[in-house]
Amino acid sequence: MRDVAVIGVGMQKWGELWAKSLRDIFVESALLAMDDAGVKEIDSLYVGSMTPGLFSGQEHLGSVCADYLGQRHIPATRVESACASGGLAFRLAWMEVASGISDVVMAGGVEKMTDVSGGGATYALATAADMTWEGVSGVTFPGLYAMMAVAHMDKYGTTREQLAHVAVKNHENGSKNPRAQFPMKVSVEQVINSVKVADPLNILDCSPITDGAACAILVPADKVKDYTKPGVKIIGSGHANDTIALHDRADMTTIRAATEAAAQAYKMANKRPEDIDFAEVHDCFTIAEIVISEALGFFEPGKGGPAAEAGETALTGKMPINVSGGLKSKGHPVGATGIAQIVELTEQLRGESGERQVKDARVGLAQNMGGSGGSSVVHILEVM
């Protein structure tokens, strides 16, 4: 297998992009990535999207995206693993280049979530959970993550304030990201006093509904010299699943799919958690960032909350997490999120992140999650 590098990335400012269609949004980010990489053609395309059928009434997204990108006859593959669809697209693009089948592969992610009304978005998102056993009981994602939060508080003493600190820190980071949907700063008091969604989670504990896309271009590492920008090497990739239903797991205070995927990625990269300089993780809810920061080995179980409160995960902390603003502030167009994490890692490792640049960033990790942890994809990238 060949070593693989990212040579270009692109994403537009995310938000409620009502003036643009699903395909417009994809193409806009794809062209930014192609410009960044300096390529006019790609050999193959992977598109991660969770449920364009329910959100936009359009499936067959490989064909749609390749067509409107002007790359009509290439292999174009849509993959889905709920909110981990983008990370999975990146993994398959890596696999295709690593295998030697193709040389220039685009991994993209896209979701247009604001074209459904009423409870449409909540229903569409709920199809990432177990609709037969969870959905039928009326539980949706805020409820599932609230149950994890209650269990984590009960077992480890995690506090309401610690959850709020995750939101405060991510909005602080997002305020430095010109592409973030909600770049405003928030205070601990604002989070704690914001409207209740599913106890103990308030609206400011939840990632938003977003339209957006993100794309990355992958090439063999030994061909990076043919391009103008520095390459960023993919040194680890992992992908694992778990029970689709939360209640089928032995422990609701951790995410085993993330731990298993990380173990694969750490092994391939020959790295340990302490070798990671910064990470983008799947903070769909504030509790998720705490649980994941433990599942990835950055903190001992139960220590994620205190670490967030102590500022250890801030931009200038010893383990910066979600310096992009995370899903919380940057936005969460579900299928695009995994690729946006790669965009952040790539720009950070190229030293292009301006106000939110992590000092001496050489190794970054991205963790993308599907559902309540039914799936997870982890990648580790390094400066070349």
Add this chain to the structure above:
Amino acid sequence: MRDVAVIGVGMQKWGELWAKSLRDIFVESALLAMDDAGVKEIDSLYVGSMTPGLFSGQEHLGSVCADYLGQRHIPATRVESACASGGLAFRLAWMEVASGISDVVMAGGVEKMTDVSGGGATYALATAADMTWEGVSGVTFPGLYAMMAVAHMDKYGTTREQLAHVAVKNHENGSKNPRAQFPMKVSVEQVINSVKVADPLNILDCSPITDGAACAILVPADKVKDYTKPGVKIIGSGHANDTIALHDRADMTTIRAATEAAAQAYKMANKRPEDIDFAEVHDCFTIAEIVISEALGFFEPGKGGPAAEAGETALTGKMPINVSGGLKSKGHPVGATGIAQIVELTEQLRGESGERQVKDARVGLAQNMGGSGGSSVVHILEVM
């Protein structure tokens, strides 16, 4: 890259499986494939499904299927390319084994289409076309394929009777397939006099709405000796796309995505169309089989209709096509169809097909199609 072989396949009798859920249907076929291969565990899973969100209110199918199969922590990936989702799952499973990442990979396909009522299935299927430009005009798949039929009749003189001969032949083959949804034989007169759907296509020119799944197990070719059944080698794989909308193509009488995918597969296999002993092709409508039999190079453009009428594509003809009964008689649970084609090729190449066995079958081709030809996947398999 390593050579890869199919070591086991499975599928249940297809039909209106109202007593079984989406996940039941998948697991049933998956266990048949694991029994056939003699394996108790798999390293990785690919599931092709077109739109379980719209048909069954359930996405995140990789997690659901791995979970209910009792393989909870493996990487499990759902892929979608409309009705070519199954073929695409097979291609990615091949890629994962060929790359050396995994040794025992399952490629599955599943769709449960009968749980929606009214125009639900027609709407769900229409999302495989261009919903912005085709769907908005009210055209659905029978209409799109009817336009292809009219164009083919106009350009080449293809007749209404020739279309009927495809249906007659596929139901004749399906009558020998115990897993076919509609195993009854039909006559040319019955097809011509059946109720009109979209002129010139009648109901007996159309593949049905079906519940079903199919699975295959892939391993490195050099490990086939560790298993009990003979392996069947994957010697060619191709995948290509085209414009999502029919009206954007230069020629509506052919399917360029199929020609391009076949060219890749023929090149990799070092085979020509005349080296293929039999083929399973995507006969979602009778006209599709004729167009595809030309696009794959089995017949000159315009000669597919006369060949079908002359019996050249019959079980005992010189180029047997859809000896399984095809989508037309066997049924068409969209995401499962591409894997069912692999099931038929594998069993034929192992000499297990009983009454519908192709004599001296050594090389088989499977062509799976998405939408009106927005995507196509082609595989060539050979006796080891």
